[in-house]
Amino acid sequence: MTTPMNTQIRRGLRALLVAPSLLLALVALGGCAQLSYYGQSLSGHLSLVRAAKPVNDWLAQPDLDPEVRRQLVLSQALRAYASSELGLPDNDSYRRYADLQRGAAVWNVVATPELSLQLKTWCYPIMGCAGYRGYFDPKDARELAQQLRKDGYEPYVYGVPAYSSLGWSNWLGGDPLLNTFIRYPEGQLARMIFHELAHQVAYANDDTTFNESFATAVEQIGVARWLKDRPDALREDEQSRRRQDEVQALLKATREQLREVFQSAASDDEKRAGKAAAFARLRADYEAMKRDRWGGDTRFDRWVSGLNTPALAIQGSYTDLVPDFLRLFERLGGDWPRFHAEVRRLAKLPRDERRAALSR
Numbered sequence: 001m002t003t004p005m006n007t008q009i010r011r012g013l014r015a016l017l018v019a020p021s022l023l024l025a026l027v028a029l030g031g032c033a034q035l036s037y038y039g040q041s042l043s044g045h046l047s048l049v050r051a052a053k054p055v056n057d058w059l060a061q062p063d064l065d066p067e068v069r070r071q072l073v074l075s076q077a078l079r080a081y082a083s084s085e086l087g088l089p090d091n092d093s094y095r096r097y098a099d100l101q102r103g104a105a106v107w108n109v110v111a112t113p114e115l116s117l118q119l120k121t122w123c124y125p126i127m128g129c130a131g132y133r134g135y136f137d138p139k140d141a142r143e144l145a146q147q148l149r150k151d152g153y154e155p156y157v158y159g160v161p162a163y164s165s166l167g168w169s170n171w172l173g174g175d176p177l178l179n180t181f182i183r184y185p186e187g188q189l190a191r192m193i194f195h196e197l198a199h200q201v202a203y204a205n206d207d208t209t210f211n212e213s214f215a216t217a218v219e220q221i222g223v224a225r226w227l228k229d230r231p232d233a234l235r236e237d238e239q240s241r242r243r244q245d246e247v248q249a250l251l252k253a254t255r256e257q258l259r260e261v262f263q264s265a266a267s268d269d270e271k272r273a274g275k276a277a278a279f280a281r282l283r284a285d286y287e288a289m290k291r292d293r294w295g296g297d298t299r300f301d302r303w304v305s306g307l308n309t310p311a312l313a314i315q316g317s318y319t320d321l322v323p324d325f326l327r328l329f330e331r332l333g334g335d336w337p338r339f340h341a342e343v344r345r346l347a348k349l350p351r352d353e354r355r356a357a358l359s360r
Contacts, residue, residue, distance in 0.1 A: 037133075044136025045169065048105065052098035052176035071182045071189065072097060078193050078226070086222045087336030088197040089167065093174030097182065104159025105180050106134040107141035110310040111153040115262050115271050117255060117313045119208075120153060128205020131314060134163065156310040162192055164199040186230070187223055187237030194222040201340050204347040210354065213321035214343055220322070221329060246289060247300055248319060254282045255312050279307070324358045 055072050058064055075094065083090035110132045111120045119131030135141040138159065145155035161180030169175060181192050198215035227234040261274035286304050290297060325343070332338045346354050 040136055040140065041134070044106070045165065046172075047136075048098060048100065048176065048178075049169065049172045051100060052096040052173060055095060055097050055177070058097050068179075068182060071184075072177070074186060075177055075182065075189060075193065078190050081226060082194055082197050082222065085225065085336075086194060086218065087201075087340055088194065088218070089200045091167070091170050091174055091200075093167075093170060093197060093200070094177050094193055096173055097177040099179040101179075103161075103180060104138075105162055105178055106136055107138040107157060107159050108132045108134045109141050109144050109148070109155055109157050110314045111145075111148045111155040112310040112313050113152065114154050114309075115268060115275065117259060117262065117309060117316075119310065119313050119317075120148070131208045131317065134160075154309050156308055156314070158311075162196060164196045166203055167200040185236055185240070186233040187227055187240070190223045190226050191219040195219040202343040202347045204351070204354065207347075207351050207354065209317040209320050210347070210351075210358070212318045214325050216318050217322050217325035217329065220326070243294060243297065243300075246293075247286070247304070248315070250282055250285055250289070251307075251312055251315050252319070254278050255316055257281070258309065258312070275309070282307070321355075321358065328358065 055076055058072055059069060075097075079094045082088040112118060121129045121131050122133050123129040133141075133144060135144070138157075141157045145157045148155040162175075162178060165175055175196060181189065184192060195215045195218065198218035199211065201218075202211075202214060204210045223237070227237055257278040258275060261271050261278065264271070264274075266274065283304065286300070290300075328342065329339050332342060346357055349357065
């Protein structure tokens with residue numbers, strides 16, 4: 001998916017990467033199926049890294065697409081700003097570029113029980129547990145979705161244009177810029193780079209919502225500051241953000257409606273009817289908003305038409321704690337080193353203690 005909404009869904013849904021020396025040990029942890037999964041993760045990432053070249057090498061090519069050239073130059077200005085002004089890591093990530101000749105970097109699978117918003121989680125060495133599973137081959141992702149459906153889950157599969165290796169692959173040249181997002185408008189490209197670099201600052205092994213909300217808060221603050229002296233890019237970004245925020249408000253309202261339905265004492269059949277009504281209301285409200293306020297803008301149509309329960313659940317992980325992180329940033333006087341240090345401290349706490357401390 002290539003709409004601006006993808007700047008929320010795509011981010012950070014991380015493909016798991018492990019060092020080659022760990023692969024044999026993983027057999028004992030999960031058998032051959034686990035080894036196969038980690039093997040495809042490692043080989044997929046290595047193929048991506050091998051395809052990447054330094055940005056300056058691309059810029060030296062006289063026949064480089066002018067738009068790609070312009071965006072690569074912009075990306076390096078954003079990359080420098082991320083470290084100098086936002087306190088994000090100054091390493092090799094996003095200083096190389098790869099054209100993967102495909103529309104997604106990885107394909108992710110998320111799933112919930114039929115009548116729940118609780119994401120199924122998978123646990124990995126190094127990375128901990130997360131509410132998604134990433135594949136470099138869409139066929140593998142679809143096969144997992146089929147199996148999850150047989151097991152009673154409702155799955156959702158989607159391509160994402162970028163993921164973070166959490167800094168583990170910097171010795172290989174870092175996470176590269178990709179053709180899957182390099183043509184994004186300026187504000188969206190900035191969000192992508194700032195968000196993914198934020199994952200290298202702090203990471204809680206058992207809390208997808210904490211991790212994604214932190215990175216979303218960093219991108220929101222960073223992009224607002226980057227664009228304040230760029231009026232043309234700011235106007236374009238504000239319109240896109242307003243519409244994306246309006247869609248997000250619809251999704252949040254639908255999540256709340258579904259939570260009430262699923263937690264009620266109604267029968268399963270009644271809950272299924274309530275679920276269907278909530279999604280019908282979501283799509284009707286979206287069509288009315290598009291018609292009455294957007295002048296018929298169809299950029300989100302394909303995405304909204306495919307929404308289901310796990311899609312709504314994973315969306316919540318990117319936004320639910322953002323207000324808490326923004327308040328924390330303000331309480332620390334907008335001091336990036338202090339903010340990052342405090343988030344790293346929180347990430348080390350047990351999950352419930354972490355959430356309580358953040359909300360305070």
